[in-house]
Amino acid sequence: MTRRRRPTLDDVALAVGVSRATVSNAYNRPDQLSARLRDEVLRMAAELGYAGPDPTARSLATSRTGAIAVLLDTSLSTAFSDPALSLTLDALARVVDPRGHALLLLPGGAGGGPPAERVLAAQADIAVAYSLADGVPALDSVRTRGLPLVVIDQPLVPGAARIGCQDRLGAALAARHLRELGHRRFGIFAAHSHVRPGGGALTASEAAGAAFRDTRERLGGYLGELPSCEVVLHEAAGLSAESALDGAFALLGASPRPSAVLCMSDQLALAVLAAARQLGIDVPGELSVVGFDDSPPASWSSPPLTTVRQDLAAKGRIAGELVLSLLDSAAPSAASASASAAASASAEVPVSLVVRGSTGPA
Amino acid sequence: MTRRRRPTLDDVALAVGVSRATVSNAYNRPDQLSARLRDEVLRMAAELGYAGPDPTARSLATSRTGAIAVLLDTSLSTAFSDPALSLTLDALARVVDPRGHALLLLPGGAGGGPPAERVLAAQADIAVAYSLADGVPALDSVRTRGLPLVVIDQPLVPGAARIGCQDRLGAALAARHLRELGHRRFGIFAAHSHVRPGGGALTASEAAGAAFRDTRERLGGYLGELPSCEVVLHEAAGLSAESALDGAFALLGASPRPSAVLCMSDQLALAVLAAARQLGIDVPGELSVVGFDDSPPASWSSPPLTTVRQDLAAKGRIAGELVLSLLDSAAPSAASASASAAASASAEVPVSLVVRGSTGPA
DNA sequence: CAGCGTGACTGAAGCGCTTCAGAATGTCCA
């Protein structure tokens, strides 16, 4: 059997005996033709097996694709092993979905962030960058393509919109909390941030040069509250749970062992909890642990995690609104002054400390 | 400042003084023009701020978009809270990425599975359906569009390719293991499967009508090994961790309380573990728990989870290969007999029981 | 030197759709 070419608008138009424009209107502007004719068009379309206007051709004609390119720093499994990402993207998706936008995932490659050619070839109206390292090529590609851009948890890029959280304040709250509990020997556990490819111990100045803005900010927040304290810094070797566990053991193996560990994510904190349990270290009796994010698993652990809460859903929602507003302001060819102003806006969701069971007196 | 229209191929061609075809060749077929001219074209393109061929226009001309529509049953956060999905999609993405394909996520809506109109409007060359309920409208849309289809953990759709796992066997292995340990009172914990919208206790025949193939299969596998045993069935109210915990409490609250619980995913099993801990029930002393999937968290829990292992990465990899082969066989207009055969292939990754610390004698 | 293969480039026909300025027909009120 010969697989016949899929029917097109023209085929339907010919079959019904109307012009192509009319068939197009039947799908896109029902008010432009009589209900009777529209029914007839639709019936004939069904009969011919015409599934509606081809999305690609429509995109070319309207110059809108209905897709949002999501630029990730890592592979999908790594990226989504962090509940924070899922929650944020979910909230984002819920905001843009009613307007017909779907997410096109561009996972990161070797260079951190998706390869430039993927970005150049991506069929999308706008890009959303999620916690990319500074200076990745993907952002240049976005710019040369002239794609609108929303960045999440990243430094502001000129012309882009940004949403982040109060990293420095959150970190400061966490450190202050521990200090007030009497702790003086601290561990700081940073996510993998390309400073030391294999992970490991870090000096403060090394860490200050991290490629990720949130790492730098949180570090600054921690250290600012810990004058004249012993501080051991450790960077995870990778983003996997395994490497987090390795790092946790390394931190707890330091001598003298820190009495409190500040973690830059709940994932890392949970790894410290797991390591402590395996080492027979009582939390919070002998060790206090603070996370960051307050993702759902933080409250399920035993003991439940003290952590810095940020409203991830709100972050995603705001990102979604920024996407929509950039898309809207890009449509009128003359980008009005107000639109440009909005485009360069940078917002941050507030943070707060959530004290649970993983922290106690030194 | 007036935002000038983005430059096109023609602009570059005009500026260099060559034909449009030549500029196109400079990007797509470097061997078709002299190196010198190519350099000149590329230089002029850079100067004009031309970022390369427009992806949409290219797609229309080549009728390939470079995107794979991933049809999910639920929202993104729910979907990705299951590590099994992340691992599978990651493996899939790694296989298709070198060929330039990215994933376009179509999250599920109210009806289970993405709305038909989203599927019809999705710019993709092929669809991958992941564990959709039977009979969701999205699959009809895929078919009327004539999109190639790969289904994962779902019943085989005519004309599609399928990859799943040995659900029934895996379930049987789990049940047999517990039975051999002397257990006679069982709980079976099923994921949310639309049988009873609010979740809750189920009869076996109700459960046999679940909308998800894997639920049905696993149930059959469990029950087949448990003749003359007491069995309590419970369906989670939703897919969130919270509803899993609720369900776990309900199961453990049954009287007499089951001495062993068979869970249809590791997520559910971990919830049972958490509930047991809160209730002061010793695992495996007073309660045995078996999961399904052997996702990474299964080995991190305390006690580590006995579970049915399936190679999720392999599943994703095979799905990716099926995608590529369908794409290849769709290209030649005449779908050869062998291609059609491949298209209807249905494969399953093997399962095995991994015995860890969450199961013990009755 | 006729004949021919080859490398380099071009012309033009699409890909399937949207959209906008009309044309055609009918309606309504002064």
Next chain:
DNA sequence: TGGACATTCTGAAGCGCTTCAGTCACGCTG
């Protein structure tokens, strides 16, 4: 009764690119 308006439908110009059948010039062979 006739002009002003609606309403309904059409023609044609794109959207930006790929691709294939050539054309052209050139050097090589016998």
